[in-house]
Amino acid sequence: MPNDETKEFLASLPELEEGKTYKFKCYPGISCFNACCSDLNLILTPYDILRLRRALSQGSVEFLRLHTTMHKCEDTGFPEFHLRMNDNKARSCPFVTPEGCSLYENRPGACxxxxxxxxxxxxxKGGVCEQFFIVQEDHCRGFEEKDEWTGMSWKEDQGFEAYTSSNDRYMNILARIKQRGAPVPEKMGHMATLAFYKLDEFQRFITHMRVFSRFDVDEARQKAILEDEEAALEFAMDWIELMLFESTPNLKAKG
Incomplete structure (x- = not known):
């Protein structure tokens, strides 16, 4: 579920209805190549940051300091991180090169x-319904190409499926907070920053604070959480959900 500003933007665009197609292709050599990689207001999800950090071999504190700006969302109390654009006239993406995205295999979901x-x-039913909208900018020549797509086939082709579960679950947590009508306390906002956006620090926190001693987490999952950031992010979702809503299907407090 996008934030309110994004929802308003999407509502202004033509919807790509289920089963309908559009034509598009982007490739080096097209006249507008890289034109869409400038002057962006790009929100990074926790999973986006996990993938970008890993591709850059950077710790979370370093990545957030160098590559993001942050503000607290008034309606949820959670942080929102935006990709920091280059300080030039075009406000170009820091990862774009004349040959294209230098982190293409780990580019954010919105890209x-x-x-x-x-x-x-x-x-x-515990899942989500999705809608697709066509973002047709004046500079883009990709729509003049012959390759034809549905929303689902484009999502599959671009490797978005790996992002869906984590991003949708995170958006659902934000939606549930909004439904309560009050942002989380400041301390919880700080915990969300740690758990979702600083996974290397969160893994150390889990060990130092003996977090597993308070929950029913089997040894195999404990090992995965401490060694694999995807598993750590999944646990973070469970942990924050349990604290906020007092229940979650995948995590139970002991005794």
């Missing part, structure tokens, strides 16, 4: 979906 926007809402 993968372009030229589509994606919005989700709970489906009432």
């Amino acid at each position: 993968r979906m372009y030229p589509l926007g994606r919005a989700t809402r709970p489906d009432g």
Whole structure:
């Protein structure tokens, strides 16, 4: 579920209805190549940051300091991190080169979906319904190409499926906070920053604070959480959900 500003933007765009197609292709040599990689207001999800950090071999504190700006969302109390653009006239992406994205295999989810926007809402069954919208900018010549896509086939082709579960679950947590009508306390906002955006620090926190002693987590999962950041992020979602909403399917407090 996008934030309110993004929802308003998406609502202004033509929807790509289920089963309908559009034509698009982007490649080195097209006249507008890299034009969409400047002057962005790009929100980074926890999973986006995990992938970018790993590609850059950077710790979380270093990555957030060098490559993001942050503000606290008034309606949730959670942090929101934006990719820091280069300080030049074009406000170009720091990772773009004349040959294209230097971190292409680990590019953020929003970059993968372009030229589509994606919005989700709970489906009432524990999952989400998704809608796709066409972002057709004046400079883009990709729509003049012959390759034809549906929203689902584009999502699959661009490797967005790996992002779906984590991003949708995080957006669902934010939506549930908004539904309560009050942001989380400041301390919880700090804990969310640690758990979602500083996974290397969170792994050390888990060990130092003996977090596993308070929950039913089997040894195999404990090992995965401390060694694998995807597993640590999944545990972070469980942990924050349990603290906020007092229940989550995948984590239970002891005794």
